[in-house]
Amino acid sequence: MKAGLLERILTRRYGPPTTTIDEGIPARCWNLDDPAYASALYVGMEWTESRDARFAPLKGIYGDIFGGFLIKNILKVAILLPKKVYGLWNIEELRKRPAVQRAIVRDPAINFFMDEANVLFYGIKDGKLYVFDAETDELDSLGPIEPALETVMDELESAREEVRGS
Numbered sequence: 001m002k003a004g005l006l007e008r009i010l011t012r013r014y015g016p017p018t019t020t021i022d023e024g025i026p027a028r029c030w031n032l033d034d035p036a037y038a039s040a041l042y043v044g045m046e047w048t049e050s051r052d053a054r055f056a057p058l059k060g061i062y063g064d065i066f067g068g069f070l071i072k073n074i075l076k077v078a079i080l081l082p083k084k085v086y087g088l089w090n091i092e093e094l095r096k097r098p099a100v101q102r103a104i105v106r107d108p109a110i111n112f113f114m115d116e117a118n119v120l121f122y123g124i125k126d127g128k129l130y131v132f133d134a135e136t137d138e139l140d141s142l143g144p145i146e147p148a149l150e151t152v153m154d155e156l157e158s159a160r161e162e163v164r165g166s
Helices: 005-014 049-062 091-096 098-106 145-165
Strands: 018-022 025-030 039-043 065-070 075-077 111-116 120-125 128-133 138-144
Touching: 005 025, 005 039, 005 049, 005 065, 005 145, 018 039, 049 111, 049 120, 075 145, 091 098, 091 111, 098 111, 098 120, 098 128, 128 145, 138 145
Parallel strands: none
Antiparallel strands: 018 025, 025 039, 039 065, 065 075, 075 111, 111 120, 120 128, 128 138
C-alpha cells in the first residue's frame, strides 16, 4: 500500500518520517525533536474487502496507517482497526459523538474521521474536506481535501507560533 494523503502532507512539510514504536505499535513520526509540532501516524492498516467496503472514502487519506496524532495531538485521526491507542477515538466512537451525530443528520454522506479538541470534527465527501463546529453548530465545506488539510495545519501551526512568541 502506498502512503496516504496524511503521510504525504507530513513528509512534504517536515521531511521523511522516523519509524519508531509508540505504545507498542509501529509509527511514522515527524518532529520528534520539537514536541510542540510532533506528529505520529500508526502503521499497520491492511485493506481487506470488508474494510474497503466500510471505509472506501478514507483509503486514500489513510493509506497504510490506521490512525494518529498531528501537531502534538491537536488533530486526532480516528483509528480504523480494532486497536486501542490512548487519546484516539475509534472511528465508530467518533461517529457516535453527539456533535458528529448532529452533523451527520445534516449531511449523512460526510465521512467524519478526525477531530480537533473534541470541538471541530473533520470529514470528507466528494473530494472535499468538511468541518463541523460543535460550539456553533455550523457545518462548512473547506474545499478540496489536500489544500484544505494543508490550510488547517498552517492555521494550527501559526497559532502555536503566536503562543510561543508571547
